[in-house]
Amino acid sequence: QAEAEAAVAAAKEAFPAWAATPRAGRARILHAIADGVEKRLEDLAGVETADNGALLRSHRRGVMPRVAHNFRFFADRLLELDHESFLTRGHTNHVTWDPAGPCVLITPWNAPLMLATWKVAPALAAGNTVILKPAEWSPLTASLLADIAADAGLPPGVLNVVQGYGAEAGAALVSHPDVRRISFTGSVPTARRIAQAAAAHLTPLSLELGGKSPLLVFDDADLDLAVDLAVEQYDNAGQVCLAATRLLVHSAIAEEFTRRFAERASALVRGDPRDEATDVGPNIHPRQLEKIHGFVRRAVAAGARAVVGGGPDTDLGGLHYQPTLLTGVTQDSEIVQEEVFGPVLTLQTFDTEDEAVALANGTRFGLAATVATGDRERAERVAARLVAGTVWINCFFVRDLRAPFGGSRQSGIGREGGTWSFDFYCDLKNAVTAPEGWTRHG
Template sequence: MSAVSYADVGGVNVSTWHYIDGARVPSPDSFPVLSPIDQREIAQVASGTAAEVSLAVSAAEAAFDDWAALGARGRAEYLYRLADLIDANVESLAIVECEDAGMMLRPLRAYVAAFGAVNFRAFADMALAQTETGWSYNGSKVRVQRMPAGPVGIITSWNAPIVISTWKLAPALAAGCTVVLKPSEWAPLTCSMIADLAGEAGIPAGVLNVVQGLGREVGEALAADERLTRLSFTGSSRTGRAVGQTAANNMVPCTIEAGGKSPLVVFADADLDAAAKTAAFQYDDAGQMCIAGSRLLVEESVAAEFLTLLGKHTDAHVVGNPRDPETTVPPLIHPDHLARVSGFVERAVAQGDTLLRGGRSLGGLLYEPTLIKPRSNDAEIVQEEVFGPVLTIQTFSDEDEAVRLANSTRYGLAGMVFTRSADRAERVGRAIRSGIVWVNAFNLRDASAPFGGRGMSGVGREGGQYALDFYSDLKALYIKEDTTYED
């Protein structure tokens, strides 16, 4: 039976049907959305199939020519209006994202939900700033022109749905593409709200479509649709690999932002308290951050002092209800994910790794901050992404060993280096093989900078000009210089 058209989520009415061609569309079946806070059902959401995906892609295809023809300035007017509406609805978006994804309400209200507006304004500005490049070659004028790629598919994850979905939607729409968005079935509701705000902003029907449903039905059907010109995915490495294979079959360029197992490297000359505070911050959002520095690598001579400081900052965490402004470690997203996280810890202990703190479920979907000293660098807990409040700690003797350990996994999304040496910061920052390295900092994100990873962390780059390039086809136009034209 189809879901009802709206659900009351924390006092906010949220549409539970698909958004296709500017209208709400039901499905015969629905799936429940459970709040991570108390595992209570908060909505029954329309469960799409290949039929709804096809309908949405057809709508995106039909809307593409007119949207592309608007040019960067015409599209920017719509995106600025959408950004204004997101700003005006931050409170509602924050409440729903807290209930739906279990994210902490205080930062959602303060700045996280507003990142959606930041993304739309930033990419509209960047698209407006683009200019054609040109030169003379062998008697001809050469110009490089940009063409919007066409209808695109976007598949997003359940952690930080507002931030991640708008991070992808904004450059796609700014570049002139039309979009079919598939949100995660574990946290789809704020993506539905963004679709309504897009309609309120006047974005034409078919330009932005949202199809909800299970990954094995909607995600697979979207990735396989031959009419799409681009695919962008954020999620697990395993699913990202499948999406990439499907895209390759259709000769469709894709970006894949997948897992991370990032190193946080602390040298003896670092501000140890700042490093330990940043390390403890990796437990925020229950460690459900792809960029989290989950592998602590600390120089041997300061390891004991660092552990003491880390303990102090970890003790300051509050595990609890994300509605509570004091909470810093909210629940995990889903019972299946809790089982995954606890399974990693249980296997680590069984295999001989040392549990230094934590390692217990605290009821519901809460899991306490956990620190493990692995028996070796080959341990599963070191090499595989846990995506929970679980860190490992290892020591190194010199800079070469620090770099070797930092680069010793299949992942390469992010890294952190703490040192007071400018020379070392430059050397190690360059030597760590990942898409992002922060020195004496964490989670600085400039919309104009590239974002993405290597290895099992993904393919391609998002952000800035790199994203606009991805959603565009480039054309070299040669015009013979001595041609006489009658008009």
């Protein structure tokens, strides 16, 4: 708690000067941070893999370059940011984004640095100071980011990293009266506690809370593409909030789809995440592995059948779980309704478009959805009916920082990305000026 309070005090003290820094000056430092990330890319990739077990090749080729891009994108977006002035009965309206103040950013363990910088970059670009609390299971790259930011010339107190447990450091941060924004990515139960703490001071929140996303495969889909999309959901050992863990397949192609899927899934290389050949690495923690296996055990006991996998990968040690596909599940079952956050997918069948949409929307979540179909009109029709913040059609995980990101229902509150990030991290102001009659008094 003492460290949390010290970090907020430092952020509060540094805020006026950073908020007053011209946009070009803030953008220049964000680009310098991106330069620092690129210079230390190999180091960051190796540390992240050692810390959370995700594939080293992914960190090298995709994740860490995206970390640098996060800073560059919001630096450039800041310089482009402007509302058009508009007239009201001759009066000019001019809308601006004003920095809000110290921001608390709480990030998860599945993509630690990438998801942290997704929040840090726009918050800093907007002129705010930041207190970042990374997940206790994956703390290391957040501290390295603080070093990189300091080397890039970010003034003291503008970016503060607080390590600790949520019940201690996190609770002290989200309940602090000097915090002006809270952004959290994580579980629904934790989000409820954060929202209750923030309510005391009416601190605005942005919450991204995971999901139970569907992949709808219609009988006119390219079956090879659909299987590729489904197998891709095992990325990061299934520890991806956006993963389409519920496969909804038209009954006419379900048997062939399942056969091809099982063939592809069994060919995935499981092993050390530092090995370039590995496709599926370990889960992050023994507690997480036991949680995953608990879901599978209960599902099988309730009548589900594991047609792929179904248990820990004991040959690889205590953190690996076999890529698993369960059939024979019901819509109201725990395995269909609750987020597992591991390499476990379920398969259900449907006969009509209406049935597919009903199954897809039949959970309390609404983060994302994926649709595989060869019919453009069906794709547009189904996408319009799905409850999801993002819908991918015949593709998956295509992300553009200009687009809004967030979830519906219990997948979250608010949207970030592009201008939506600045809308959240700023106080919007409208200045209205009379058309004529400027007078000088005194």
